[in-house]
Amino acid sequence: MAEQRKKVLLAAPRGYCAGVDRAVIAVEKALELHGAPVYVRKEIVHNKFVVETLAARGAIFVSDTDEVPEGARIVFSAHGVSPAVVAAAAARSLLTIDATCPLVTKVHKEATRFAAEDYDILLIGHHGHEEVEGTHGEAPDHIQVVNSPDDVDQVTVRDPEKLIWISQTTLSVDETMETVRRLRERFPSLQDPPSDDICYATQNRQVAVKKLAPDCDVVITVGSANSSNSVRLVEVALDAGARASYRVDTAGEVDPTWFDGAHTVGVTSGASVPEILVRDVLELLAGLGFDDVEEVRTATEDLMFSLPKELRADLKAAGTPVESPRRGPRPELTLDPI
Ligand code: SF4
Numbered sequence: 001m002a003e004q005r006k007k008v009l010l011a012a013p014r015g016y017c018a019g020v021d022r023a024v025i026a027v028e029k030a031l032e033l034h035g036a037p038v039y040v041r042k043e044i045v046h047n048k049f050v051v052e053t054l055a056a057r058g059a060i061f062v063s064d065t066d067e068v069p070e071g072a073r074i075v076f077s078a079h080g081v082s083p084a085v086v087a088a089a090a091a092r093s094l095l096t097i098d099a100t101c102p103l104v105t106k107v108h109k110e111a112t113r114f115a116a117e118d119y120d121i122l123l124i125g126h127h128g129h130e131e132v133e134g135t136h137g138e139a140p141d142h143i144q145v146v147n148s149p150d151d152v153d154q155v156t157v158r159d160p161e162k163l164i165w166i167s168q169t170t171l172s173v174d175e176t177m178e179t180v181r182r183l184r185e186r187f188p189s190l191q192d193p194p195s196d197d198i199c200y201a202t203q204n205r206q207v208a209v210k211k212l213a214p215d216c217d218v219v220i221t222v223g224s225a226n227s228s229n230s231v232r233l234v235e236v237a238l239d240a241g242a243r244a245s246y247r248v249d250t251a252g253e254v255d256p257t258w259f260d261g262a263h264t265v266g267v268t269s270g271a272s273v274p275e276i277l278v279r280d281v282l283e284l285l286a287g288l289g290f291d292d293v294e295e296v297r298t299a300t301e302d303l304m305f306s307l308p309k310e311l312r313a314d315l316k317a318a319g320t321p322v323e324s325p326r327r328g329p330r331p332e333l334t335l336d337p338i
Contacts, residue, residue, distance in 0.1 A: 010295045013301050016275070024044060026075055036058020038074075039094075040054070080130070107193075110166050114139075120142060121139065123168070164192070166193045202271065206236045218266070219244070220248060221247045221268050223272065224270075230273070233247075
């Protein structure tokens, strides 16, 4: 009997989203325009390789604004910041570039709008995640965080008739819907947000991995441990039928024994992952005999965001053309390897 050919199913879309593209380019442009150092509050995006590469070019990553010299330039990460952080930066006369993803800003606006209307707001998201801290900070008196379906029984509200849920942008769609279902069992009048808070990139990457996972013995997700959408892809792959599912930062973390007896390997990557890291994994797999790569595409993305307004103003003042960020999922490198 002929031996079954070893195969890779490569998810598309995968990797960089429009918000990550914009945030990374914001730091690159700030360095080009103003020179090093440029301070960045928290990781600009949750990817170790990206952060290390930008640090090598002169970005200094700090935990908070009080670590930045008065009057220096600071970039806020794609995950967004609370009004308290904006105020703290202003108190130190910092020159800010706000690289918050516009889709996170949209959730902030929902929070402030419903808080102004005195709703109780249930923010479905992970405690301690920077995006959740930023959104919660918009209206701490009105917002409570619901971490998972198991948290639902602990929720208490002032008026169950004036209640709305919103969410972190990078959650599992299925788990979030389960949390909402359980919330609605307790609070039948719970209102939905005006539009999806889980962003297009998170949803598209989950749909792609769901499509290929049932045919895979193993699914590899490239992404960092603190990348919420990457970690969700690992879970979604397993739930969708992959026999095993692993997350790696780089090809160096792949264990060849994962593929013992495997015929089909799925590969995807989180929204903060440069394509070079995926290529490294594909090369390693090819070396193990998985050299037949088939793309499984479930959507095409062409969304792009303009650069942060502070940066556009700086570029204009310097007489530099104000370019938009490069388009969403790109086959080329975003960052050269260090
Ligand atoms: Fe924006 Fe979604 Fe990308 Fe986060 S994952 S930066 S919300 S597009």
